[in-house]
Amino acid sequence: MSDFLKTKSQFYIPEGMIYLDGNSLGPLTKTAQDRIQYTLNNEWGEMLVTGWNKAGWMEQPNKVGDRIARLIGAASKTVTVGDTLSIKVFQALASAINYQKNRKVLLTDASNFPSDIYAAQGLINMLKADHELKIVNTDNLIENINENVAAIFFTEVDYRTGRRYDAKKIIKTAKQNGALVILDLAHSAGAIDTNLTELDVDFAVGCTYKYLNGGPGSPAFIYVNPNLINSLEPCLSGWLGHENPFDFSLQYNPASGIDRMRVGTPPVIALAALEASLDIWETVNIKDVRETSIQLTDQFIKGVEQKCPMLQLITPRIPENRGSQVSFSFKHGYAVMQACIERGVIGDFRAPDVMRFGFTPLFVDSQDVERASEILAEIMSKDLWNDPKFQKRNKVT
Numbered sequence: 119m120s121d122f123l124k125t126k127s128q129f130y131i132p133e134g135m136i137y138l139d140g141n142s143l144g145p146l147t148k149t150a151q152d153r154i155q156y157t158l159n160n161e162w163g164e165m166l167v168t169g170w171n172k173a174g175w176m177e178q179p180n181k182v183g184d185r186i187a188r189l190i191g192a193a194s195k196t197v198t199v200g201d202t203l204s205i206k207v208f209q210a211l212a213s214a215i216n217y218q219k220n221r222k223v224l225l226t227d228a229s230n231f232p233s234d235i236y237a238a239q240g241l242i243n244m245l246k247a248d249h250e251l252k253i254v255n256t257d258n259l260i261e262n263i264n265e266n267v268a269a270i271f272f273t274e275v276d277y278r279t280g281r282r283y284d285a286k287k288i289i290k291t292a293k294q295n296g297a298l299v300i301l302d303l304a305h306s307a308g309a310i311d312t313n314l315t316e317l318d319v320d321f322a323v324g325c326t327y328k329y330l331n332g333g334p335g336s337p338a339f340i341y342v343n344p345n346l347i348n349s350l351e352p353c354l355s356g357w358l359g360h361e362n363p364f365d366f367s368l369q370y371n372p373a374s375g376i377d378r379m380r381v382g383t384p385p386v387i388a389l390a391a392l393e394a395s396l397d398i399w400e401t402v403n404i405k406d407v408r409e410t411s412i413q414l415t416d417q418f419i420k421g422v423e424q425k426c427p428m429l430q431l432i433t434p435r436i437p438e439n440r441g442s443q444v445s446f447s448f449k450h451g452y453a454v455m456q457a458c459i460e461r462g463v464i465g466d467f468r469a470p471d472v473m474r475f476g477f478t479p480l481f482v483d484s485q486d487v488e489r490a491s492e493i494l495a496e497i498m499s500k501d502l503w504n505d506p507k508f509q510k511r512n513k514v515t
């Protein structure tokens with residue numbers, strides 16, 4: 119059984135703060151500083167350029183990829199790390215469309231994260247061919263999968279509502295119609311027990327600074343189904359995806375396996391911070407994380423609904439149908455969230471009226487949930503949010 123009391127002590131959370139935004143940016147791990155310092159002093163400082171060989175920096179994206187693979191039910195050597203999620207989404211879309219020579223449609227739903235949709239729009243504009251991006255309502259995704267669809271891409275857990283899509287059903291329909299599937303795990307990795315091997319999905323991408331606690335801007339990951347990878351053009355063809363980068367050949371020949379999805383030089387210092395968090399992830403079982411997350415989200419939903427009837431729950435009530443966050447809509451949600459933050463309960467806000475609270479068993483426990491719902495109830499019952507200082511919009515909400 120995973121020891122969440124222990125993991126909680128391994129994160130730095132400021133005194134008195136209840137941090138319910140690990141779905142946006144995970145907290146600092148206590149070992150990150152030493153881990154980064156080690157990389158700076160003992161590796162970069164002492165080894166300089168020889169660190170690429172001596173410290174194993176070149177292999178680091180795949181080693182870290184293997185550690186993430188374990189958390190998303192993927193086999194070893196199917197995941198690599200680098201770039202940002204937006205870039206990895208673009209790369210997966212481009213590879214998919216290139217593979218599907220005669221199919222012209224990229225299909226997604228209107229609840230998908232804007233950056234994923236922008237990546238598809240940019241790609242289609244660039245192709246100047248008769249490709250089309252089709253955006254449908256979430257509930258109409260499946261009925262829109264047909265033999266014209268090159269690839270369908272969606273985010274398994276909706277960033278706004280916390281709704282979990284039926285990935286299994288979507289993938290099954292896609293397979294029947296010969297469409298590829300790109301699954302965005304931004305709100306799944308480290309949050310729920312997604313199993314990529316069982317899903318037999320074609321591509322998966324995700325970020326490491328949310329539930330995986332890698333730190334602001336830590337690199338993204340990409341998974342490609344081992345049955346597909348070697349017949350795929352990586353599309354963002356950089357030298358580190360080449361079969362022999364140090365031949366400096368003018369002809370791009372992709373490496374075999376997941377290596378071909380690599381692009382350029384690994385972010386060694388950022389990866390050190392991520393590794394500090396993965397050390398903690400190594401001590402827990404993702405099934406325990408999921409089970410505890412369901413208990414915490416249930417507790418929060420019940421507590422808030424009982425005390426704050428004016429808040430509208432927009433997250434599915436059935437645990438299987440949600441990820442690890444709970445969202446409420448309220449006309450003055452932005453101001454309410456600012457009042458929460460002032461009182462030490464940190465969540466965030468998504469336009470137009472959504473308050474998001476993320477639940478991360480690694481450092482949030484049932485006492486935190488109880489306290490957070492009490493603080494929220496006090497803000498609502500006394501209209502404490504109704505203060506001009508809580509109306510001012512910050513750049514990041």
Ligand SMILES: *Cc1c(COP(=O)(O)O)cnc(C)c1O
Pocket residue numbers: 202203204205231233234273277302304305325338
């Ligand atoms: C967080 C998130 C992103 C962010 O992409 P970056 O390139 O890391 O800024 C993209 N897509 C989804 C679904 C997200 O949740």
